[in-house]
Amino acid sequence: MAWKPSANDVKKWRDELVSVSGRIGPRFVRPEVRQRAQVYLELLLANVPRRNGWQLAEHAGDATPKNIQHFLGRARWDADEVRDDLQQYVIEHLAEKDGVLIIDETGFLKKGTKSAGVGRQYSGTAGRIENCQIGVFLAYRSSKGHALIDRELYLPKAWCDDRGRCDEARIPDTKEFATKPSLAREMLKRAVHAGIPARWVAADEVYGSDSKFRNLLEKQGLNYVVTISCQQRLFLDDVRCRVDEHVQAMRHSAWKKRSCGRGTKGDRVYEWAFVPFGILTDDGKRKGLLVRRSLKDKTDIAYYFTLAPARTRLQTLVKVAGSRWAIEECFEQSKQETGLDEYEVRSWHAWYRHITLSMFAHAMLSVLRFHANSNDTKKGAT
Numbered sequence: 364m365a366w367k368p369s370a371n372d373v374k375k376w377r378d379e380l381v382s383v384s385g386r387i388g389p390r391f392v393r394p395e396v397r398q399r400a401q402v403y404l405e406l407l408l409a410n411v412p413r414r415n416g417w418q419l420a421e422h423a424g425d426a427t428p429k430n431i432q433h434f435l436g437r438a439r440w441d442a443d444e445v446r447d448d449l450q451q452y453v454i455e456h457l458a459e460k461d462g463v464l465i466i467d468e469t470g471f472l473k474k475g476t477k478s479a480g481v482g483r484q485y486s487g488t489a490g491r492i493e494n495c496q497i498g499v500f501l502a503y504r505s506s507k508g509h510a511l512i513d514r515e516l517y518l519p520k521a522w523c524d525d526r527g528r529c530d531e532a533r534i535p536d537t538k539e540f541a542t543k544p545s546l547a548r549e550m551l552k553r554a555v556h557a558g559i560p561a562r563w564v565a566a567d568e569v570y571g572s573d574s575k576f577r578n579l580l581e582k583q584g585l586n587y588v589v590t591i592s593c594q595q596r597l598f599l600d601d602v603r604c605r606v607d608e609h610v611q612a613m614r615h616s617a618w619k620k621r622s623c624g625r626g627t628k629g630d631r632v633y634e635w636a637f638v639p640f641g642i643l644t645d646d647g648k649r650k651g652l653l654v655r656r657s658l659k660d661k662t663d664i665a666y667y668f669t670l671a672p673a674r675t676r677l678q679t680l681v682k683v684a685g686s687r688w689a690i691e692e693c694f695e696q697s698k699q700e701t702g703l704d705e706y707e708v709r710s711w712h713a714w715y716r717h718i719t720l721s722m723f724a725h726a727m728l729s730v731l732r733f734h735a736n737s738n739d740t741k742k743g744a745t
Contacts, residue, residue: 376408379730379731380401380405380408383404383723383727384400386452387400387445387448388400390444391440393438393439396434396440399430399431399438400720402423403435403720404720404723406422406423406431407702407720407721408700408724408727408728409422414706415705415706416432416707419431428707435706435708435716435717436708440716442712442715442716443715445720445723446512446513447557450554450557453512453726454557454558456507456733457503457508457509457510457726457729458505458559459505459506459560460560460562461505461562461563462504462559462560462561462562462563463503463504463505463561463562463564463683463686463689464503464551464561464564464565465501465502465503465504465564465565465566465687465689465690466501466502466547466550466564466567466570466690467499467500467502467566467687467694468487468497468498468500468543469497469498469704470484470486470487470489470495470498471495471496471497471498471704472486472495472704473494473495473496474494477531477532477709478496478532478708478709479516479518479532479533479534479709479710479711479714480496480497480516480517480519480522480714481494481495481496482494482519482521482522484497484519496517496714498514498516498718499515499516499517499543499546499547499550500515500690500693500694501513501514501547502690502693503554503559503561504686504689504690507733508729508732509692509693509729510722510725510726511690511722511726512559512722513550513554514550514715514718515546515547515549515550516715517543517546518534518538518540518541519540520540522534523539523540532711533710533711538711543569544569544570544573547566547570547576548576548579551564551579551580551583552579552583555583555585562585563585563586563588563683564580564586564588564589565587565588565687566590568590568591568592571587571667572590572591572592572595576589577589577668577670580670586648586670586671586672586675586683587669587670588653588683589667589669590665590666590667591606591666591668592666593607593664593666594606594607595668597609597652599638599640606666607664607666609652610636610654610664610666613636617636618634618635618636618656619634619635619677620632620633620634620635621634621635621677622685623655623681623682623684624682626688631685633657634655634657635653635656636656637651637652637653637654637669637677637680638652638654640652643673644670647672649670649671649672649673650668650669650670651668651669651671652667652668652669653666653667653668653669653680653684654666654667655667667680693725696725696728697722700724700725701721701722701728702717702721703721703722
């Protein structure tokens with residue numbers, strides 16, 4: 364459900380907006396562009412039926428979307444620098460040492476063939492093949508809240524092979540085809556370099572089934588609980604088998620009922636089983652297989668590869684697995700509240716500009732939520 368600040372929250376909301384605008388202000392050299400950045404952030408947070416160019420322009424008092432189009436398309440500023448500011452903002456307000464970095468993708472339905480990266484491809488958002496763009500995102504989650512902190516636009520190979528089409532969408536000449544797991548690896552490298560406090564990584568099957576992705580996490584010293592395919596093969600007791608075949612042979616006593624976190628309908632309770640692999644890494648960690656099974660439908664099973672300190676409890680692994688839902692909440696909230704998917708831009712860098720500022724606006728709301736909840740807790744304790 365979209366969060367709407369009460370009348371008593373308006374001043375805090377305004378103060379936070381001014382603070383965020385001041386933080387990113389130095390990224391915009393020209394004063395008019397700097398002012399437009401604050402206006403655009405405010406528009407993304409405004410109560411507008413749909414945050415497209417015309418409606419945002421009308422809300423801002425402009426006769427046409429010309430100023431917005433110039434800001435997103437032709438003004439001089441670097442969206443990656445603003446992303447760096449976003450990450451530092453999240454570190455300052457939401458970070459905890461046992462935070463979780465979460466990778467996932469979301470689709471943006473589009474008409475036509477001109478928007479950068481658009482094509483008929485599978486969209487998890489729609490649950491089918493659609494004409495869409497796909498963005499790969501990195502989110503951060505702690506007990507304080509969650510926010511999107513990085514993004515990459517997936518560029519299908521058909522686009523990379525058509526230089527004329529890329530030029531029309533203003534895609535840099537340096538961009539080459541990269542798989543979704545490859546894009547995810549680069550974002551995780553940036554997060555580690557930025558010093559984002561995180562102990563864990565969670566990701567869905569597209570990324571968890573990629574050995575290069577898991578190897579990078581191990582090199583970076585990150586623990587993980589990542590979803591894998593039921594067809595994933597592994598060696599256990601010198602026997603090579605599929606993970607689903609191994610699970611079928613598990614004893615009834617192997618399954619433990621655990622909650623992986625609260626959802627809209629209460630605790631998300633499943634049956635869980637864990638199979639540790641025998642070999643320890645040099646830093647005392649152990650890989651393993653975690654399995655989740657529905658209480659109602661015993662054929663509804665999810666599989667995870669894990670890497671964690673050898674004495675890690677089952678409940679900790681279960682909690683990390685459940686934390687992946689936080690990025691789905693980020694997508695839902697940012698689409699509802701800050702217009703993540705309501706852009707009308709075609710060029711490569713305009714996509715990054717809108718998406719980055721929408722992410723920053725959502726992070727601001729997450730910080731305000733955290734402070735509001737903290738104040739409510741203090742009041743309840745007095």
